[in-house]
Amino acid sequence: MPSTKKENQVTTLDAVVIGAGFSGLYMLYRLREAGLSTRAYEAAGGVGGVWYWNHYPGARCDSESIYYNYTFSEELYKEWSWTSRYPEQPEILRYLNFVADKFDLRKDIQFQTRIKSAHYDESSNRWMIRTEDGESISATYFITGVGCISTANIPNMKGLDNFKGDWYHTGHWPHEKVDFTGKRVGIIGTGSSGVQAIPVIAKEAAHLTVFQRTPQYTVPARNHPYTKEYIQQAKENFHEIKKTIRASLAGLPTPPSDRSALEDSPEVRQQVFEEAWKEGGPAILFSYADLLANEDANETVSAFIRSKIHEIVEDPETAEKLSPTYYYGTKRAIIDTDYFETYNRPNVSLVDVKKAPIQEITAQGIRTTDAEYDLDVIVFATGYDGMTGSLFKMDIRGKDDVSLKDKWENGSAVSTYLGIATAGFPNMFMITGPESPSVLGNMPVAIEQHVEWVMDCIQYLRKHDMAAIEANADAEQAWSKHCRELADMTLYTKTESWYTGANIEGKARGFQIYVGGYGPYRDRCTEVAAKGYEGFSFITAANTVV
Ligand code: N01
Numbered sequence: 398m399p400s401t402k403k404e405n406q407v408t409t410l411d412a413v414v415i416g417a418g419f420s421g422l423y424m425l426y427r428l429r430e431a432g433l434s435t436r437a438y439e440a441a442g443g444v445g446g447v448w449y450w451n452h453y454p455g456a457r458c459d460s461e462s463i464y465y466n467y468t469f470s471e472e473l474y475k476e477w478s479w480t481s482r483y484p485e486q487p488e489i490l491r492y493l494n495f496v497a498d499k500f501d502l503r504k505d506i507q508f509q510t511r512i513k514s515a516h517y518d519e520s521s522n523r524w525m526i527r528t529e530d531g532e533s534i535s536a537t538y539f540i541t542g543v544g545c546i547s548t549a550n551i552p553n554m555k556g557l558d559n560f561k562g563d564w565y566h567t568g569h570w571p572h573e574k575v576d577f578t579g580k581r582v583g584i585i586g587t588g589s590s591g592v593q594a595i596p597v598i599a600k601e602a603a604h605l606t607v608f609q610r611t612p613q614y615t616v617p618a619r620n621h622p623y624t625k626e627y628i629q630q631a632k633e634n635f636h637e638i639k640k641t642i643r644a645s646l647a648g649l650p651t652p653p654s655d656r657s658a659l660e661d662s663p664e665v666r667q668q669v670f671e672e673a674w675k676e677g678g679p680a681i682l683f684s685y686a687d688l689l690a691n692e693d694a695n696e697t698v699s700a701f702i703r704s705k706i707h708e709i710v711e712d713p714e715t716a717e718k719l720s721p722t723y724y725y726g727t728k729r730a731i732i733d734t735d736y737f738e739t740y741n742r743p744n745v746s747l748v749d750v751k752k753a754p755i756q757e758i759t760a761q762g763i764r765t766t767d768a769e770y771d772l773d774v775i776v777f778a779t780g781y782d783g784m785t786g787s788l789f790k791m792d793i794r795g796k797d798d799v800s801l802k803d804k805w806e807n808g809s810a811v812s813t814y815l816g817i818a819t820a821g822f823p824n825m826f827m828i829t830g831p832e833s834p835s836v837l838g839n840m841p842v843a844i845e846q847h848v849e850w851v852m853d854c855i856q857y858l859r860k861h862d863m864a865a866i867e868a869n870a871d872a873e874q875a876w877s878k879h880c881r882e883l884a885d886m887t888l889y890t891k892t893e894s895w896y897t898g899a900n901i902e903g904k905a906r907g908f909q910i911y912v913g914g915y916g917p918y919r920d921r922c923t924e925v926a927a928k929g930y931e932g933f934s935f936i937t938a939a940n941t942v943v
Contacts, residue, residue, distance in 0.1 A: 410434045412538040412855075413515075413526050415791075417506050418446015420542030420828035420844045422493065423467060426500050427852040433538075437502075438528065440511040444497045447544050448489045452570035453590060453776075454577075455597035456486035459618070459732045460839040461678065463631040464649055466492065468639040469845055473499060475632045482678075483620045483732070514792035515539050517823060522864040522936055524824065537864075538855060541788060542828040542844075545836050548786030550779050550901060552585075556758040564775040567594060575774075577601040583763055583770060585755070586778030587613050588895075592731050594778055596739040604744045606770050608763065610751050612721040614702045615731035619677025643846070646914030648839030651683055658685035658694035670701040682730045689726050689887050699725040709737040716740075718749050727892035729836075783895045784831045784909045785811060795822035808898060809905030812877040814868035814932055815922055816911060817847060823865035823936060826851045831909040832880045834918045836896075842915060850922050854930065865936040872932025884908040 411433035414424045421437045422444060428435040441449045458465050462479035476499070477492055484492075497503050511529045517539075518525060524539040549568040551557075557564070565575065567590040582602040584591055587609045599605045631638065641650045658666060673681035681702075687694040703720045710716035719737065739745055753767040762772035782789075785808050793801040799821055805811045813819045816833025817826055828847045829835035835843050858866055884890050890908050893899035898906050911918055925931050935943050 407533045407535055408436070410436055410534055410536045412540060413438065413524065413534055413536040414540045414542055415512050416446055416542035416544065417441070417444045417497075417502075417508070418448065418542060418544055419467075419493070419841050420544070420848065421446065421506075422496055422500075422502055423469065423845060423848045424540055424542055424828060424851070425502055425505055427848055428538075428855075429505060431852065431856060433855070435505060436534070437506045437542075438510045438512050438526075439506055439508050442508050443490075443494070444503070444506065445490045445493045446542075447547050447568070448486055448493060450547075450568050450570065451486055451590070452572055453486075453565070453567040453594050453778075454575075454601075455593035455595075455734075456567075456570075456590075457483050457593060457618075457620070458486075458489060459483060459589065459679075460649065462488075462623075463628070464638065464642050464839055465489075465841055467496065467841060467845060468635070468642070469849075471635050474635050478628050479623060481620055481622045483618050512791050514794070515825075516792075516794040516798070517796060517825070519796055520940075522823065522940065538824050538826065540826045540828065540851065541830070543787035545829055546781040546783050546895070548782040548790060549777075550782050550786075550895075551777055552779055553902065554755060554758050559760045560758050560762075560775065561760045562762075562773045562775065564777065566777040566779070567591075568781060577774065579603050580773040581762075581771060582606070582774045582776065583608060583772040584776040584778055585750075585763075586780065587611070588778065588780050589729055589731050590780070591778035592733050592736050594776065595745075596733070596735045598776070599739045599742055599745050602744065602774075604746070606763075606772070607745065607747050608750045608755065608765075609718070609747060611723070611728075612719050613728070613731055614699065614721050614725045615733040615736050616674060616681050616702065616705075617677045618732040618734050619675075620734055642839065642842050643919065644916045645838075645842075646916055647679075647837065648842030648915050649679070651680070653683040654685050656685055657687045657691070658697045659687070659691070666697055667701070670698060674701075674705065678732055679730065682726055689724075689889065692724065692888065695724045695726070695888055706737055709741075711741050715747055718747055723892045724888040727888050728894040728896070780895050780900055782901050782904065783836070783898070786901075788827070788830075793822070793825070795819075795825070797821070807905065809907065811907060811909050812873050814873040814876050815925065817850065817922075818866075818868040818933070820868045820870040820873045823867040826854075832877060832911055834911045834913070834915050837910055837912060838915050846915070846919050846922070850926065853926060857926075857930065858935070861935070862938055863935040864938045864940065866930060866933050867936065869932050869934055876932075880911050881908070883912045884910070887912055 412428045412435040414421050414437040417439035425437045462484040513527050513529045515526045524536050526534045549566045581604045583606045585608040673684045707716045753765040756764050762770045789802050811831045813832045816830045898904040
């Protein structure tokens with residue numbers, strides 16, 4: 398439903414939810430179920446969040462589908478049947494539309510509406526939220542479900558406006574088919590998106606040139622269709638699956654090994670890695686306990702994957718160019734279908750743009766410092782301004798008119814309490830905000846935990862007749878410190894990646910994700926609530942702080 402100009406209208410609601418992806422849909426469902434007047438605002442023309450926009454060729458989830466869904470409703474779980482181990486984007490989008498229909502959510506979602514600002518008014522303890530087309534909404538609770546990786550990073554390359562061909566970013570892919578037949582295509586970026594798109598585009602294009610800055614480790618997904626029996630078994634095990642993934646470290650049922658990679662002999666280790674390689678998916682990352690914590694342990698798996706690259710890629714020079722040197726897993730661990738094999742195709746070439754950087758986009762294509770490449774289409778698989786990008790797109794202001802962007806010093810001083818709340822912004826809740834475990838696992842599990850915690854908190858406020866809740870500055874500082882200390886115990890902070898903000902020009906560096914795992918994080922959040930929301934203050938209806 399396109400919105401119309403509504404400049405003078407103020408809608409009054411109990412809660413406003415931003416986004417209609419996995420987070421927004423479930424939050425809306427729970428708030429409405431609890432009897433709160435609620436509306437979700439969504440910039441896209443339909444539900445799905447990142448799965449609405451990430452329509453690029455080959456887009457697929459890298460968590461196994463029977464776990465990559467909601468588990469709050471047994472009925473929903475049993476009504477939906479996934480078709481393959483790793484779901485394709487169109488199937489995930491169909492699933493989210495199915496959820497929206499089943500729970501009749503669409504009637505409370507305003508599509509094609511971007512939120513411009515959200516300002517907290519201390520005298521009334523309410524948020525005033527404004528849309529880009531001038532509508533104002535006054536709400537008690539302001540809840541962001543904007544996604545951790547939803548603001549596209551289109552590098553500021555000289556000359557893009559002059560390019561005569563078409564160009565696309567993977568995260569804003571058109572919904573109509575982009576036809577690469579007979580075209581000379583260039584793709585920039587070899588992260589999760591590039592690694593998925595490259596093999597598919599290569600099959601269609603006349604020629605594909607991959608502009609690679611950092612080579613990537615990726616392991617075979619070994620995707621396959623599910624049998625009816627397998628799906629049936631998952632449905633029968635619904636309660637067990639739900640319990641296991643909710644208590645797990647990464648929202649998946651496979652428990653990570655408790656062995657060090659250095660405890661095994663090279664022969665045993667090789668066998669362990671070979672088996673994980675054969676199994677596909679994330680198995681290799683979980684094969685030893687210390688792969689992300691110990692440099693020598695990490696080198697064992699990194700070297701194994703490099704040896705596989707040399708086995709698969711026929712041209713030794715290309716294989717060498719494709720071989721990464723950073724610590725495996727410290728950029729997002731990728732799973733693929735025929736990624737390295739694609740470089741054996743005669744219509745694919747690899748350009749190392751670390752060695753010869755891109756100088757400019759010309760009318761005809763891309764010019765690097767040592768060559769010019771004529772192209773009909775350029776695909777930017779250049780990622781996202783993660784964690785804070787989508788929050789900063791809105792002008793969010795808390796007490797004393799302080800903006801979130803200023804409080805967090807444009808990203809260099811992000812601090813939250815539990816990744817859900819931040820001091821000075823009462824009644825604002827972030828679903829999978831910075832300093833929550835979010836992207837380091839199977840997202841729907843993280844999302845459900847946050848939504849349920851927020852819902853319980855709101856119920857608590859209503860039951861105790863409290864106007865607002867606010868994170869305390871000292872609790873927040875302690876949480877942020879804890880997050881940094883945990884991250885520093887891992888290898889994550891030793892690699893430049895979007896996790897550390899290093900992919901965005903001028904963005905401050907810092908690892909803004911809780912690495913302690915979903916299960917322990919859930920326990921901590923539950924404990925905080927059980928202790929009467931320890932670390933938070935309450936504002937009474939009479940506007941006193943208790
Ligand atoms: O983005 P990325 P993504 N010149 O930031 C390169 C999730 N996701 O969209 O590594 C040249 O990982 C950049 O190079 P470098 C998942 O969490 C999940 O692929 O910075 N190159 C890199 O190669 C993932 O982690 C799924 O040196 C430039 C690439 O672009 C996150 O989204 C699928 C450049 C960006 O990689 C982001 O993944 C897709 C420049 N100026 C995404 N700027 C699944 O579930 C950037 N690059 C499967």
